[in-house]
Amino acid sequence: MDMASHPSRPNAPTAGEDQRADWAALALDTAEANGFYAPDMLGAAIDHLPGGQDVRLIEARDGAMLIGILPVTIRARHGRLPIGCISNWMHDHCFFGAPMLRRGHExxxxRGFLAELDAAxxxxxxLHLEGLDAAGANAAAIEAVCVEQRRGWxxxxRYExxxxxxxxxxxxxxxxxxxxxxxxxxxRLQKRLGELGAVETRLLDDGADLARWCDDFLALEASGWKGENGTALGCKPEDAAFFRSACASAFAAGRLHMLRIDLDDRAIAMLVNFRHGDGAFSFKIAFDEALGRFSPGVLIEIANLHAVQDDPAIGWMDSCAAPxxxxxxSLWAERRTIVQYRIALHGKGRAWMERRVAFAMANGAETIARMLKGQR
Incomplete structure (x- = not known):
């Protein structure tokens, strides 16, 4: 078995057609769905990466077959600690960090990821990992490999x-x-809203409408508090370009799930989801805050509930919401447990010693902090 991992050069991650074709094949046979690391989203994020970010793509292969992909970045600090580390890369609009693993090769x-990092x-x-499902394929594989290799982790x-x-x-x-x-x-709110005009709920199903729907979403999101705070996607050209690219790629792959509620043919609420495998991930929501008395954000979530539960191809949806x-x-009863891990890296000589000390220092500082918090 030939195991290899291939980091891209720093600050300018690249992905050619052959590499993206490998990603697409991996995405169809992944052990754990992650719409944010599927080719649609990951490719768009890389293509529109803001300057100054150091992102590397680590691939694990069995011979020529790609069996895993892990985007990583170097962090100068670990939380409040002045300790450098490697972390899975979650771009500003990524809300789940599980690496893509081929089913049966988890x-x-x-082993390939960790071997590459050990040697780098x-x-x-x-290695700091965040945004993982505690019950997912990555969590199970990490635990098994760390036990097998006597690797600290x-x-x-965790939160739900x-x-x-x-x-x-x-x-x-x-x-x-x-x-x-x-x-x-x-x-009552739905009835009152209907008194203002014609209300229509639609699911995007025609590619000819995609560009206009993206325009409508960007404008609607920017019209509210996110626009005022400068955090709406439309506030930064690279974020708007990322959004359009991700939506176009996902629609072409059959993975875009986009809803809207119109009042007299004007969008008053929109919601964007990205599908992967048998599940989906809720990405962004926007609504007309001037109509806040009708709770348009809640109304489109109700429409989303019906769209998801009435679609046999969608088995579940992650809200990607804050705890x-x-x-x-108040609308969804189920919960997903999201965890972070710290994993020791091995190596040789000075590198091994420095990594061992860093891992021990981070663990020690965390233990002391928990003890002090408990004393309070």
């Missing part, structure tokens, strides 16, 4: 976020999981 892929003179400290943080995973129909889920008082209030999100937590 442990082999992780540019890899400081240890530690889970350093809303997830939609149910065999119920949309109507049954709505009736079962959402309080009757809330259902009554939302029906304890007041809106989505």
């Amino acid at each position: 442990a082999a892929a992780w 003179p540019w890899a400081p400290g240890f 530690r889970e350093i943080h 976020r809303a997830m939609l995973r149910s065999d119920l129909s949309a109507d049954a889920y709505w009736e079962t999981q959402v309080r009757s008082k809330k259902r009554k209030e939302l029906r 304890d999100h007041p809106m989505i937590d």
Whole structure:
């Protein structure tokens, strides 16, 4: 078995047609779905990478077959600690960090990743991984390989976020999981909104409409508080270009799931999801804040619930929301546990010693911090 990993040169990650074809094949046979590392999103993020970021793409192969891909970046600090480390790269609009692993090759892929990092003179400290599913294929493979190699590892943080995973129909889920008082209030808001004009909910199904829908989403998001704070996608040309590119690639691959609610043919709420495997990831939501009294953001989430539960090809959806999100937590009953790991890196000579010290220092500082917090 030939195991190899191939980092790109720093500050300018590249991916040619052959490499992206390999990614696409891997995405079709991945052990753990991740729409953010699928070729649509990852390729768009790399193509529109802001200057100054040091991103490397590590590939694990079995002979010529790609069995894993892990984007990484070098961090000068680990949280509050002045300790350099390697971390999985999650760009500004990435909300899940599980590397792509070929089904049946999960442990082999992780052996390849870790071997490359062990041998890399540019890899400081240890490997920090964030945004992983505690019950996912990556978590299981990491634990198995670390035990096998007697490699130190530690889970350093976890939280839960809303997830939609149910065999119920949309109507049954709505009736079962959402309080009757809330259902009554939302029906009232839908009725009041309908008094203002013609209300229509649509799912994007025609590629000829894609560019206009992207324009509408960018404008709608920028019209609210995100635009005022400069965090809307349309506020930065590279972010807007990334969004358009990701949507176009995902639509071509059958992975874009885009909804809108119109009032008299004008978008008042839009939601963008990216599908991968048998699941999907909720990406961005935008709504007309001038109509806030009608809760358009909640209304489009209700439409999304029906679109997902009525689509047999979508088995689940990750909200990608912050923990304890007041809106989505009240609508979706299921939860996904997201974790972070710290993994020791091996090596030779001075590199091995420096990495061993960095791993021990980070673990020690964390233990002391927890002890002090407990004393309070």
